[in-house]
Amino acid sequence: MSAENNLTGVRRSRPRRTDEGKDKATARDELRKAILAGEYMPGERLVEAQLIERFGASRFNIRLALQDLAGEGLVEIQRNRGAQVRKISLAETIEITQVRMVLEGLVAAQAATRVTDEEASELDEIGLLMRRAVEAGEFRRYSDLNQQLHALVRRIAGHQTADRLIGTLRAQLARHQFMLSLLPGRPMVSLPQHERIITAIRGRDPGEAEAAMRDHIASVIEVLRTLDDQGIIP
Amino acid sequence: MSAENNLTGVRRSRPRRTDEGKDKATARDELRKAILAGEYMPGERLVEAQLIERFGASRFNIRLALQDLAGEGLVEIQRNRGAQVRKISLAETIEITQVRMVLEGLVAAQAATRVTDEEASELDEIGLLMRRAVEAGEFRRYSDLNQQLHALVRRIAGHQTADRLIGTLRAQLARHQFMLSLLPGRPMVSLPQHERIITAIRGRDPGEAEAAMRDHIASVIEVLRTLDDQGIIP
DNA sequence: GTCAGCGAAGTTGTCAACAACTTTTCGGAG
DNA sequence: CTCCGAAAAGTTGTTGACAACTTCGCTGAC
Numbered sequence: 001m002s003a004e005n006n007l008t009g010v011r012r013s014r015p016r017r018t019d020e021g022k023d024k025a026t027a028r029d030e031l032r033k034a035i036l037a038g039e040y041m042p043g044e045r046l047v048e049a050q051l052i053e054r055f056g057a058s059r060f061n062i063r064l065a066l067q068d069l070a071g072e073g074l075v076e077i078q079r080n081r082g083a084q085v086r087k088i089s090l091a092e093t094i095e096i097t098q099v100r101m102v103l104e105g106l107v108a109a110q111a112a113t114r115v116t117d118e119e120a121s122e123l124d125e126i127g128l129l130m131r132r133a134v135e136a137g138e139f140r141r142y143s144d145l146n147q148q149l150h151a152l153v154r155r156i157a158g159h160q161t162a163d164r165l166i167g168t169l170r171a172q173l174a175r176h177q178f179m180l181s182l183l184p185g186r187p188m189v190s191l192p193q194h195e196r197i198i199t200a201i202r203g204r205d206p207g208e209a210e211a212a213m214r215d216h217i218a219s220v221i222e223v224l225r226t227l228d229d230q231g232i233i234p
Numbered sequence: 235m236s237a238e239n240n241l242t243g244v245r246r247s248r249p250r251r252t253d254e255g256k257d258k259a260t261a262r263d264e265l266r267k268a269i270l271a272g273e274y275m276p277g278e279r280l281v282e283a284q285l286i287e288r289f290g291a292s293r294f295n296i297r298l299a300l301q302d303l304a305g306e307g308l309v310e311i312q313r314n315r316g317a318q319v320r321k322i323s324l325a326e327t328i329e330i331t332q333v334r335m336v337l338e339g340l341v342a343a344q345a346a347t348r349v350t351d352e353e354a355s356e357l358d359e360i361g362l363l364m365r366r367a368v369e370a371g372e373f374r375r376y377s378d379l380n381q382q383l384h385a386l387v388r389r390i391a392g393h394q395t396a397d398r399l400i401g402t403l404r405a406q407l408a409r410h411q412f413m414l415s416l417l418p419g420r421p422m423v424s425l426p427q428h429e430r431i432i433t434a435i436r437g438r439d440p441g442e443a444e445a446a447m448r449d450h451i452a453s454v455i456e457v458l459r460t461l462d463d464q465g466i467i468p
Numbered sequence: 469g470t471c472a473g474c475g476a477a478g479t480t481g482t483c484a485a486c487a488a489c490t491t492t493t494c495g496g497a498g
Numbered sequence: 499c500t501c502c503g504a505a506a507a508g509t510t511g512t513t514g515a516c517a518a519c520t521t522c523g524c525t526g527a528c
Contacts, residue, residue, distance in 0.1 A: 023511095058512070058513070060511085060512060060513070079519095080518080080519050080520065081519090
């Protein structure tokens, strides 16, 4: 969400290799990765001194990194009380997924108007691999392919604004994200939905592509509501 | 005789209540307001020293404020080159408006499922005022009412996630926003669209509410594309 | 026992000085 | 006159020290 690395293409006149102090961007990316990997749990305090030790960056850069992640909704900063990994309620999870639904719907529609023949082949390829993964019961692999498919659709659409927003929203749900794919029976339901999306984009039918994507994500929301009734997610 | 250390005896006037040093949040809000008011044009450099003078905040807080506004997409920061008001191309304006279209569509749908009788009256009220404003040729007032209507729909929906995103997107387009309402003939086109939105929400018809909102904003996108062809907007 | 008050420890917020980088200026060689 | 390069000016990036705030534990009166 920022153009901060100005790679001028010109080599540095003054090499400063020996410095191992990491800059803001590096610290931010590593910390985000750690949070998404679940190494810090929601609600856990992020004490600056500890982060300095772990990531080897200066306090200044650590603070900037925390500010950035707060902007992304991954971290919550309370004045004079420090930062903690943001807790996301189920209600908020549903809201976020609803927004993802309409955004990915928009992206799917745009992908349908822009897809090239080559990209269509890529879509087919992923669809095929998905079907195989489901038949083989490789659910983890199916989950990966799921992400690949959504990423490919976004790449085809080339909608930077929607793309960026979807990225930050997905990050906020990273914890729940892959759990869903592993629910018993989920792949059987979502596979035909994915295939419908692929077919619509291949057929260059924006309306159908959007509808297919929205139905797909709407069914995820249904599952979330079910989990709510069962009290599975806090 | 380099740095003469200041003895603890003389602390400039105590940094208590009376001190006018503004904090990050205040500086950020005031700077954002100034940018949205057009006091800084797109592409204009935001030199820290000048901002310190104008807003009376410390450099530290000015920098934090700039970071925040960069996160909101209002400002662009290039490393070692400072900040400037972000320029938004027409292509990006269209992208942002497309995202707004689907987000406000979602919000309208949700508003239709939640609207109370009292809120329905408020909608009617605004609709009535809009019609009168158009008939009286008060376009500036119509533009205000337009914003009020959208804000009311969002309030009714109570969708925090979508609400926040729409807010930041609207801010990015603040410059173009009100220009559109002032285009000749625009109110005549958009008034019935607004009335359709109101009717749909009143009728508690989510699908129709979303469709009405999307058609409305889609027509804005059409105008943007037209302006592009005419080369009016850079 | 307990609870208010007080102080220490731990953590975050802010600042001013300094370092590094970019842009501008200017003198001299060609 | 123009171009090159280095110094100067202007601006931003970073650091370490310190101030302010929160939390926790201790003491002692009741």
